[in-house]
Amino acid sequence: MNSIILQIASRYLKVLLWSFAVLALLRGHNYPGGGFIGGLLASLSVVFTSLSYSPQKIKNNLRIQPEHYIAFGLLFVLLSVLPGLSGEKFLMEGEWISLYLPLVLTIKLGSPLLFDTGIFFGVIGVVTHFFFTLSTKE
Amino acid sequence: MEILLAILIGLLYSAGVYLLLRRSILKFIIGIIFMSNATNLLVFLSAGIIPGKPVFIGQETETVLQTDPLPQALVLTAIVIGFGIVVFTLALKYKFFNTTGTDDLDQLKKTDS
């Protein structure tokens, strides 16, 4: 497909989708959202851009290969497990630190967030990999 | 509600089995999708359904009418796995069609016997 309207629209939608994805990722521990949903939204932006140009072209110009996204995702997952390995803690037990952003809000950062980030990248990798495998030749 | 869902599961299973027995690979894959959805519903139903009461919202401790959240988590995992598997089967079918040009399961006799 080579529609100019979609191409222009995808430029703006990309920003929107990515920021929404990151938002879904960050609030995901206690509210609807999370790594999987965020990852789907983010990969949607890749899919949308590819459809508005051509999947082949976008695939040839990718900066990071989909399987490397998967590897990064697995790496984050692994990192989130590691804090539990040391000392008396259980494996995969959550570790939390609170971060006070003055005036705005309090963010609680913890190893579950790291895990979610891993899922986020993993899902992006998997979905874009699926998409490019099915929509391009070799 | 449970009865309705049980009937739906039965319908999905029978439709899935019917499609599995067809000769086309694509219909086979659709059959797999039907059956996996039926199974997901079955797991979901295993906790029973309490209408109108979401799980754990706010801080209210109304223990009587809460749905068991575990099957929902299980189903979520199963859906994700099913999604991956369906895409893999579609990719396999696509490759197979490209190399042999056939969608007919009866043509797949070479590796038997």
Place this chain on the structure above:
Amino acid sequence: MNVIALPILFPLVLIILLIFIRSKKIAGLISIFASLVLLAISLYLLQLVIKQEVIVIQMGGWEAPYGISLVLDYLSAIMLVVSAFIILTISLYAFRFIKNENFGSRFYVFFFSITMGLNGAFITGDVFNLYVWFEVILLSSFVLITLGNRKEQLEGGIKYMALNLIGSLFFLAGLGLLYGNTGTLNMAHLAQILQDDQQSLLMNTSAMLFFVAFGIKAAIFPLFFWLPSSYHTPNISVSALFAGLLTKVGVYALIRFFTLFFVQDQVFWHNLLLILAGFTMVIGGMAASTHYETRRILSYHIISQIGYMIMGLGIFTPLAIAGSIFFTVHNMIAKTNTFLVAGLVSKLKGTYYLKNIGGLYKENPVLAILFIIPAFALAGIPPLSGFFAKFILIKAGIEDGHYIITTVAILTSLLTLYSMIKIWNEAFLKKQPESTDMMLQSKLGFLDLFPSILLGAASILLGLFASQIFELTLNAANQLINPEHYIKTVLHLLP
């Protein structure tokens, strides 16, 4: 005790590392080194289990019935060690036998994801977690079986996929019913709840669904058709890996489920298991004897020998379960070895078809010896591992009065012997047929033979130290038959 999660975490590290490595050679070297480490970890864990019997960790600190527990007992530890050993030999073998560059670096990624899935399935103490590990194994085996995209591979892949997917659906449905009935998925908790369960109709529905699911994975009699039509298609390293490890996970799950918590309707289940075991043995053995392609003969053999493992479970005395476990260990080693030797033969002759092969005994006596060790072990010739495995099973059968299945088991050994002798006669003894030209004159180096030598040595050692191994398996069997200690350790009920 977090160390028992290492067999899962270590392959995960390797997967991440191997995704970035493009060179087949470097990936191969890493994989050999890593499988050595994995073997060391597994041996250490076996050591720990011998000291402490059951080791448990609760993931994320959530107490037993609520969180996911990882449990290591004798059976899991034995399976871990044997599968780590097989993985070591396969990675040595793949180093020489995987040709294509692009294919090669990808092979190792999925090789270790299968390893992770296997180890996870052996260690986990939670039914749903077991399902997830099964899916990990299944998806990576899909990729491995179709890696290379040849036409037969895709065709075999579709057949493999079809039945195994249906198997997973059965697993999930059984799991849903089980949860609906009991409200828990922790195996130890399930065992505690189901100990004095009276509503066996509902439980039997769920048990039957699980049985079909694991039966498909383990290739039991009416459900084995995917195996012989797909195992001979991929690269021989992949075939050997699948032959040695995949069906055995199904057997492991059957042993675990039907000793720990599906113990209500014993008469029905044990009769069913015994009948299916008999059919599995005979039909696998007979089908093997009609074929002339090495890999197909060996594939049917896998099915035939699954029958023995199920037979031990069906007799259900400590001795019989010990026999099952011993047989599984022996079979994993010997079966992988026969596949490796078949690969070596085809490297020399360029084909797996027995009618076009001949004269190998004169050309390469070492290869002949390497074949004769696993072949005799599988047939059950005395000093080797298979004899003791079968002996224990048959002794258990006679002691418990199961004469029919015992007779069937003895007769099936003859079928096994027949098809092994057929391979021996056709490939090694008879002269090279005139019609085929001897274009391929590749030599086998020591590195090609080494994995097969390792496995052959393991078969002999299993035979020589049979009493020690038997003691270990008997401990495992006693632990399975009397699971009170297991249940109490997992649920923290010990004082």
